[in-house]
Amino acid sequence: MPERKAKAKKPRLIQGNEACTYGALYAGCSFYAGYPITPSSEIMELMSRELPKTEGVFIQMEDEIASISAVIGAAWAGKKAMTATSGPGFSLMQEGIGYAAITETPCVIVNSQRWGPSTGQPTKTAQGDVMQAIWGTHGDHPVIVLTASHVRDVFEMTVTAFNFSEQYRVPVILLLDEVLSHMRENVCLPEPGERNLIERQRPARADGFKPFKDLTFLPFGAGARFNVTGMAHDEDGFPAQAAEADRQLRRIMNKIHQNVEKVALYEELHLDDARVLIVTYGITSRAAENAVEELRAEGVPVGLVNLKTLWPFPDFLFERLGQNVSHLLVPELNLGQLVREVKRAVQGRWLTVEHLGRVDGSLITPQQIVEAIHQLTGTKIPKEGVQQC
Known part of the structure; x- marks a missing residue:
């Protein structure tokens, strides 16, 4: 008999928040606690419909403080648990995130960023929560911070967030933003079993179990x-x-920093001959990719690094840069947050680091990046200046 051809997957037109929800369910999330807030509310709404279908638990809490507390409790009951919020709610969760860090509680927190501070502009986009995601709670604490650029990326990085949280017993924060949360793109979702899923390591026996000795976990x-x-x-x-x-x-900090090359995810584009490098992340990477192609068509030797992991920061990536790279440009929707880590990583080297920021609630455009690179390289007179940081 002739072999049957595999049936082609039919793409689905879904928004970023839907992709996040489907990614969480695919990863095995069985508990969600949250409080609605723009622009993350669709995650909560879809979870409220989907979790009961798989005997999962959904709870709308009275606020974000209660939400992160419930997530921590569910994780210690043996569940894969998550919550989603935006800037004001993320601020309220900081004490709970610190508690999750010191108790080595595996959990996922999604922050769909909006313009801030305070109430800000709820329906405008931003990337202003990077420093808060890394250092928002007091004291030295382990945390992994991820981000995404495309709707399909949101699905994959949500699965990755759960895998990292289970593997390293750590809270993982996934940074989205208003535009990516509500953007719709065609996505082919994987079938069950197509993605590797990491489960918590169980000790060989319960007798004598020490919960804070290593990465093993008993609920x-x-x-x-x-x-x-x-x-x-x-x-x-x-x-x-x-x-x-x-x-x-030191032990809980080292379990992240000693595995930085395993945790650090990124994409590279045209690095072989690059003399100017754009370091980007999240929604801004889409404009950066377009700008790179336009610049290279003009003959400008520019490359791109799109960071998927923002923390732990991949210092090693910048140590590998060849001496032919003379300038780095970091475009982001804030007044200079991740650029500080880039500057630290290249400190003492021959590189010049420049920042291009936008904080009016709109996206950085490819043309703004092109003009910034023209200014750095002296190839053209730009229409707008580059902000030094």
């Missing part, structure tokens, strides 16, 4: 008794000071 009710506290603690979870507190904090 409450699985046969072990232990303490979970936000205070500095030892391997058993009981309060500790001085040397033991120091050792535990």
Whole structure:
């Protein structure tokens, strides 16, 4: 008999928030707690319809403080759990994120960024929460921060967020933005089993389990008794000071930073002959990609790095740059946040780092990036200046 050809997948026209929800469900998310806020509300709305179909749990909480607390509790009950919010709600979650970090609680927090601070402009886009995502809660703390550029990317990075949270027992923050959340694109969603899913490591036995010794995890009710506290603690979870507190904090930080090359995800474009490099992320990378192609058509040797992981920051990537790269441009929808990490990574080298920021609630355009590169290279007189940071 003739072989049957695999049936071609039919693309679906979905928005970014829908892709995020489908990615979470694909990854095995079975608990969602949240409070509606523009521009992330569609995630919550779709979760409220889809989770009951798989015997999952959906709860609308009274606020974002309660939401992150419920997510942490569900994670310790053995569930893959997430919440979604935007800037004002993300601010309210910071204490809970710190608690999740010190208790090594696997969970996913999606922040669809909008113009801020405060109430700001709820329906305008921005990338102003980068520093808050990395350092928003007090004290040294482990966290992974991811981002996405396309609707399909949102699905994939949501799955990745769950995988990283399960693998490293850490809260993972996925940064979207208003435009990407509401943009609609054709996406072919993978079938079950097509993507690798990481589950929590279980100890060989419950007897003698130490919840804060390594990456193994036992939920409450699985046969072990232990303490979970936000205070500095030892391997058993009981309060500790001085040397033991120091050792535990270094351990939870090192589990991320010692694996930075495994966690750092990025895309490269035209780096072989690049003399000018655009370092971009999130929604802004779309304009940057178009600008690169236009500039190269003009003969300008420009390349691009699109960061998918914002934290831990991939210093190693910039250490590998050849000496032919003389300038870096970092376009972002803020007044200079990720550019600070880029400058730190190249400190003491021959590179000049420039920043192109926009904070009026609109996207950076390809033409603005083209003009900025013209100014850097001296190839043309730009219409608009480049903001130095």
